[in-house]
Amino acid sequence: MSASHALVVSLRKSGTHLLKEVMTRLGYALHGEVSATADSQPRLKGEALWGVLTTVLDEEELRRLTTSEDRAAIDAAIAEAVTAFYGAWRMRLGIPWRGPEGEAPPRELVARVLTRTPSRFADTPRGVCWFLHQLDPHRVDEGFLNEWLDSGNPRIVFNYRDPRDVLLSMVNFLSGETGRGIGYFTDHRVYSGILRSAGSFEERLTIALTDPSFPGADAFERGLWLLRHPAVCKVSFEELVGPRGGGSREIQSAAVLRIADFLGAEGDADGDPAGLVDELFNDRAYSFHRGRIGAWREHFTPEHEKLFEERYGTVLDAYGYR
Template identity: 50%
Template structure:
């Protein structure tokens, strides 16, 4: 159900290594705080007012405890409600089907505060989460998402949902480089990635690493991720975009295409306070945590004939579906 006006809440699904930092910079430029599968620094955290903090505390702790927290001195109130917000956000990641145990470990998921948030907020709506937040996720498997969320979204058109993707051959190359430390900033908070980093670093050449990545079904950024997210390409209430559209001339793209994409996304969100021309030059950020080269079609310079064959074999139908062949 289409809605009008500025989106209060946004979910961005950006496949891993698809230029998530580009969408993050766009959302910050449009005035949203960000949360989720990105490096969240103090300057991009959502700003929560006191009333929102008390309401979140009520969802996590119950009304009596929330009222008690409201009476604390400000430093203790802020610290306690920050913890409540984190717990609520973790509980919503579970409801949105994110495999937290695999990504972060059992200890986090089973913490008493997160467990309280899961239990007490089970009947809440996504509209009960804070306004002005863009949730950035790497996956959104419709078979794992809480049915109540899907019903709320269908009935209200909120949150607004954006889907970002990239040529899977470039995502594969980008992830291999990232896991081999080419970005120089370490791995992400996803603890499962260290297993693949160890495997790749045991191999002496990029050629061998790419061959392994293209052959191992368990390696991240595989065709299954693209297939599971393909429903987002067809949903009329999802705004789809791509790395190739957003990266602009610094990444081998076109400024004209970049401006059109930013306008389409801004219009979709009802966020027209700034012009696309004013925003596009801020998107390409070499200082982003996982940034390496950020170029369209970089795979063409390093894939051997065997890599091309393996990629066609693995991604053939996906390449066609996503418009890369």
């Protein structure tokens, strides 16, 4: 079992699937803005489950739950309470619901949880790693942010990638090159239609470089506070991707060990880092396309490079991609 609460902020198209593999192998269940298999989703029981139920349900609801003999009704009530609990924490972390409306957390229960005395993140079930694509200090619940600043809980890992490869990957993704859909991000749906109607790939890149509302356009600037904060573990796609993506196995192993040490985790990386890094590169990941370092060089024209420099030159400097 993982030794700490954890939160991964992985900028869109920066290799989130690599961190998913790391965190799963280190013993974490996954939650938040990440697709997860049934085996990697949180499964609550015992004290952890009771803690969630007492947070969500009132005394009468708890009484009915504990005295009922209807197994199906009990299971449904528990599932609804757990969904509401995590739904409230989604809101506290500034994560909007992006799935189908019919699958959204129950609003009345979520509202009830939010109006009660704010709970500590430390009281949420252990062994769960939240995945976010951004952590905006202006949108996150102040209680959560103060708890992290005072206690260091949860441990935060920040993942990023060369902004030029991120932009190229986003263009490929929204153009339908991955062949597995574009998910529920509203801006993905908007710009997928725009890019698919463009006449050429060069035109698509130009749109991405000149439209201020293009998905992820301001993500690197908004992530600068995470890059600069000393209590955040920073890791890049280039470090994690390994030789199959054009990187180094030695650098990959060192990055995984750094994450495991930062988390105090007791997973495969502690005793056998090779057993973990050999399986990080997953070309079956939902939005996987090519997953290689420096692919932007094959597609950017001199004009694209000029546009990128004008708009994102300071980002390249800040993140060390000169």
